[in-house]
Amino acid sequence: MLKTFVCQICLHIAFNEAPVDCPVCGSAIENFENDVDAITTPVDPANLSEFEKKHIPAIRLERACTSESGGACTDVFIKVGEIEHVIETEHFIEFIDIYINRQYFSRIVFTPKKIYPSVHLHVNADKGMFSVIAHCNIHGSWRSKIKLD
Ligand SMILES: [Fe+2]
Known part of the structure; x- marks a missing residue:
């Protein structure tokens, strides 16, 4: 495990x-x-509840690369979650942490004001398992992952 x-x-x-x-x-x-x-897992991954859809990060790979360098890269769009999570002082998504092959790379921090927890990243990789952990201040940490290649 x-x-x-x-x-x-x-x-x-x-x-x-x-x-x-x-x-x-x-x-x-x-x-x-x-x-x-540490990570909350959905009761039935094939049939997510509305509550789970509000917390599990939705990851979308966008293949059209915008790099000028010609390097291996992937455009990735992350949104927490598939159904919009509230942004209130008492209840909001505090941050998302980004990993490739379980190695940590970046944290994106949010405030409970104006900006919804979504982000567009240009990732310097086109292979491996890309995963995101979203942390809700009340409902804890939730993960989703997607293969880059
Ligand atoms: Fe929440």
Whole structure:
């Protein structure tokens, strides 16, 4: 079973093992807790409820590359979720963390004001498993993934 470790400072989730330093907030390995329930998984992945659709990130690959360099890249659109999640001070999507092959690359932070939790990324990769964890301040962390190639 996949091991998940949660930074108790910034709620970043690391896979397989805890990192020496948190790649998001820099806190030490002692601040990571092994938590098998770190990521909420849908009851029936083939038949998502409205609640689940509001939290699981929807990922869309857009093949038309806009890179001038000619390198391997993929345009990716991420929206949390398939059904719009509310953005209120008491309840909102705080951040999404981006991984390729379970290695962390970026965090995108949101506020509960005006901007809905969606983002368009130009990813410098065209292979591997691209995954996103969305964190709701009330309902926790939710993941979805998609193969780039
Ligand atoms: Fe929520």
